[in-house]
Structures are given as structure tokens and as C-alpha cells.
Amino acid sequence: MAESYPNTNMPGSTMDRYNYSANLEFSDFFDFTDWTKGDLALIVSGYPESQNYAANDVVNSGGSSSYHEDPNNIAASGDSRSVMGEKQITEKVAFKTKSEIEILDDGFKWRKYGKKMVKNSPNPRNYYKCSIEGCPVKKRIERDKEDPRIQIDKIESSSSRKRNRVPAIIVMESIVQMPYDATVRLMLASLERNLLPDAVIRRLTRLLLASRLRSGYKPSAEFQLSDLVHFAHSLREMPIAIKTERPKSQHYEVPTSFFKLVLGKHLKYSCCFFPDKSSTLEDAEKAMLELYCERSQIKDGHTVLDVGCGWGSLALYIAQKYRNCQITGICNSVTQKAYIEEQCRDLQVQNVDIIVADISAFDMEASYDRIFSIEMFEHMKNYRDLLKKISRWMKPDGLLFVHYFCHKTFAYHFEDVNEDDWITRYFFDGGTMPSANLLLYFQDDVSIADHWLINGKHYAQTSEEWLKRMDQNSNSVKPIMESTYGKDSSLKWTVYWRTFFIAVAELFGYNNGEEWMVSHFLFRKK
């Protein structure tokens, strides 16, 4: 078996690309008028003392809107009482962070307006205002006089106008200090209200990934090959796929018009390949499609099956490139089929047939020279049964090409067991995160001919492009979100989709793309 792990040709210093943040107005993030209903101050009431406070102290669902007094006298001088006559509303929070880093970047833009020595302390106190015009949030930062490694932040938002209350920033400042579960809970609460700047979502995502890498994803602290073998074995006991309807409704029934605005012109809703970092998304879509053709050794005249064809990016690409190929695509939604057939008419292509079916239940007699599956195995469980079924659709000398995203070492289920895993809940419930070589444990009916890995940065950049396009087309996206999710939830879902793209980018960009990545397999029939 020839295994090669080619350098995926991503140039070195590309991190600047990944610091992209959307050019949105302050008011796009902070919907003041919405806050009068859910009292955000409650979410952050109390002064978290960096180490030893319980999550429940932070997420306080009852009580008054004023903040609790600091048990450790961190912020004794604050005055949150209402001024006589007009209603002055002040939200405050204070916390300590242990950090060697001189200036902690919290993702917000600040303007420094003062610096003062504090009595009885060798360290100065710095005064900042949020640099966005009209934002009433201020913060002051000083270092602990006993332990200068500890940074003390006090943040307050004060305004006479109720609609200008800005506890959002307080939420954000607090959550980055919190234990894992409290962080997640607040992130969710903040997300729903559209309160987090991209930089914060990115930072939180990385924190969560780091935390999960330490404990959550791995079946054991020392992940061993035997764990993977066990995982692979356990998949054999499961149905081919579970909960096939949920991801479909979660994800794939959003109107095609949305994906037309977000994806590249091939409508490839999977990882693209960037020959260099300045490649356009269209280039990258094409480069990956071309890579599939090359690695699968496809020839003109072959019969081709694309299992899980989506909007037909690969089917249509092959149909145009190899006019004598006859291509069948299987997708799970009628809207996708309708779109592909429309494309066939526009492109004057006659060699494509689309079947709408649930792969786990579907079967047929036909057989093919080449079978492709692009990012569909992630929705499946029982790879043995699935590969057995697919192998029956292969001609004796046929080849199967599989592309899935993966973790380099371990495999895990996407399960909606933790409320924290909102990506699972809303986008991938019932799916699997395979390990890079998981399919090699399922060679009952097929055997490996070749195997490649692709650095995760390609997916990171792909998702960044999707995000960029979604933002650029926000005017057109808005009515789609409103008609899909309802006017009340459209903002929330817009945020979810943006956060999903950000999270995908951070996941695959993690550890320079060497942690989560994309795996390609070429199998022959046994």
C-alpha cells in the first residue's frame, strides 16, 4: 500500500489571513433594544474571582438588576445607585486574571484616556474607554500590588438611557476567565443575543478546542491505538447512519439561494484546495475538484457515481470535463436535485442523473467505474456496512475515492449530549469525527490503494471565504434568514451561521492545520 503525505503547499506565514474580522458596525453586534427583555446584567452578576467560584454564581437567573457586592473588595468604590430624578443605570463587573502577558487582547477596541498611580501600590492604573462612538463602556486595569502577574479588570457601562446599556462587553470580559462549562453557557447566551465580536468568538473557540483536546474528545488521557481500534469496532454495531433527518433539516434545507451567496460558483460545500494563499475561492474549488479527478485516476468514458453529491459540484465538473462519462449523483434533498438539473440545462450537459435518497436505506443494482464520496462519511456510523454496500456498486476494477475531514489521531461522535456543543446541536447531530486513518480499519470489502492527508488550513481558508461572502452579501442573506427561520429568529441564526463558519475556520486552522485536517482515500474492490 502506497501511503504518501505530500506537503500541501501552504506557504508559511499565513496567519495574517486568519486574523480577518468582519467589517461590521457596532450596532450590528449590539442590539441595544433587545436587551431590555433579557436582563444581561443577571448573567454576569457577581464578581468572579478567577479561580474558585462556581458557575452558578455567575449565571444567576433571579434577583435584582444591580450587581452583587464584591466579596473581596475588588471594586469597592463603585456606585450603582439610581441618581435622583433621572434613571442612571450602571452595570459593573470586576475580575482578576493571572497572566504573564502585558496587555491582554480581549477583542474589543479601547482608547486609553488616563493613567494614575494608585496609593500603596507600585503599579499604575490605566483608564480605557470603548473606542466606538457612543459606547458607554469604560474599563480600568491595574496589576495586583502583591502579585504583579495578576491583572485586575474593572469594567462598567453607565448610561441614563436604558437602551444604551451595554453589559455585553461585561459578559465577554467575564467569560474568557471562566471555567469551561460556564464559559460555554455564557457563550451560548451571548451568541443568541448577537453580542460577541468575531475576535472573541475566535478566541473562545480556540479555548474550547484546547480544553477539549485536553479532556473532552479523547477517550482517555493517553489516547492509544487500542482506543481507536475499539472505536472502529463499536461503529460496526451501529446502523449505517443515525438521525439522518436532523442534520438534513438543520443544515441542508436552507434555501439554495443562501449557499449561492456564500459558496463559490461551483457550490462546493466542502473543503477546497488553495494552491497558494492568494487563490480565489473559485480557484480553490476547482483545484480540489481537479485533485479528485487526478487522484481517482478517472478517464473519459467511465461511469461515475457521486455518493452525497450536494449541489453537484463534482458531478457537474466531471460531466463537463469528460463528456463521455455518465454520472449519477445521490443527494438527500429535492432542492439539490432541482438545482443540479437546472444547472445541467444551463450548461447543456446531458450526462448527469440525480437520485434523491437516504444512503443508509438506499440500494441499487447498478455498478460504476469510479465512485466518489465527498464529506459524507462524517454523517455515517457503520463504515463496514456502508463500504460493503458501496463496494457492490463498484465494477470489478472500479475505484472508490473518499474525502472526509478528520482529526489526525482520534475519532469521536458528534452527539448532542452536552449543551455546550452547539455546533453539534445545530449543524451536525448524529455525525462522526473520524480519525485520519479510521477507514483503514474497514477493509472487509475494499482495500486501500492510496491515502493522502491535506493540511487543515485549506479548510480554514475555505470557511473564511464563506464567512467573507456571507458578510459581503448580508443584504441579500437577511431576507433568506427571515423566511427560513422566521423574523424573530433570523438574527440569531445569522449569528449561528457566522459563528459556524468561524468555528470551522478555527478548528481546522488549529495548531497550524496539523490537528484537524482532510483525508483522502483511494480504495479498490476486494
Add this chain to the structure above:
DNA sequence: CGCTTTTGACCAGCGC
């Protein structure tokens, strides 16, 4: 040049 940071002046509150 366009931005941020520094810095002394100023101001408000408070205890005496």
C-alpha cells in the same frame, strides 16, 4: 500623517 499613549491640570467627592 494619523493614530495611541503620556502627562499635568482640573474637577468631584469625602473626611476632618
Add this chain to the structure above:
DNA sequence: GCGCTGGTCAAAAGCG
């Protein structure tokens, strides 16, 4: 009122 402290302003300095 006076002295002290903490917070703010805005002119000047610093920076890439």
C-alpha cells in the same frame, strides 16, 4: 475650607 484620592480632559509627545 483644606487636603487627599480617584476619575477625566486635552494638549503634547511618541510611534510606525
